[in-house]
Amino acid sequence: MLDVHALVKTVAGGRRVLDGVTFSVKPGEFIGILGSSGAGKSLTLRAITGLTEIDSGEVRFTGADQSICRVAHAKGAELRAARRQIGVIFQGLHLVKRLSVLENVMIGRLGYISPLRSWLYGFTDAEARAAVGALEQVELASFADRLTATLSGGEMQRVAIARAIFQQPRLYLADEPIASLDPRNAEGILKLLQPLAKDTPVIGTFHQPDFTRRFCTRVIGIRAGRVVYDGSPQLSHHDLNEIYGIREVQTA
């Protein structure tokens, strides 16, 4: 349903920050992308949504109607249609702090409704119920009316997930969904993402091989813009060395 093929991106100075990244995503997968800081994890996710321009390569996304969008080459309506089907969960940064929790969830579907309705915030009752349902899924239904600015980081992350759920995407992308969370909250977020992935694939970037081992179905290791590992989440010391380039990595 997603084919990422030979992504190359070169930045000033000639450094290749993506150097042939290639992988495919199948239904039911929860993919954890691991790699050192600066390896190219976020850039890979941004390329999948068409947010980052690439020099060459291809991202083919199969939509709900089986139409294939070549994201990296798509523009305008075609790109917007593909983006609507990709739910992004980016560190709570996309939440509007001065809006309520429920309003933030509903923003997830603004792309689906007409400009006039979205301008008027014209959601139907059924849509409002679905948004509350998404909040129930992340166990935050009682927070619907809270001002988003008053939430903790972990709670905001759950709102970001509820927003992506409400969008009813065909694919979830999560850039460091558990960064800056304590181990218990991190585990809580992964326990939300794991069942979602059974219906809708999830690609997340992580810095914790221990968590990807426990929750993901597959790990992709990126080092200096290249895929250096693609396989079981049960990484050996050798695999960790390939990905991080150090002999011993703390996995707990």
Ligand SMILES: Nc1ncnc2c1ncn2[C@@H]1O[C@H](COP(=O)(O)OP(=O)(O)OP(=O)(O)O)[C@@H](O)[C@H]1O
């Ligand atoms: N527009 C740009 N111009 C120049 N360099 C860029 C640009 N965008 C990204 N980079 C560089 O590309 C490399 C990969 O960036 P990326 O954000 O994908 O890293 P990452 O693997 O997500 O790291 P982290 O774990 O720290 O989030 C970094 O060295 C970054 O500085």
Ligand SMILES: [Mg+2]
């Ligand atoms: Mg990153």
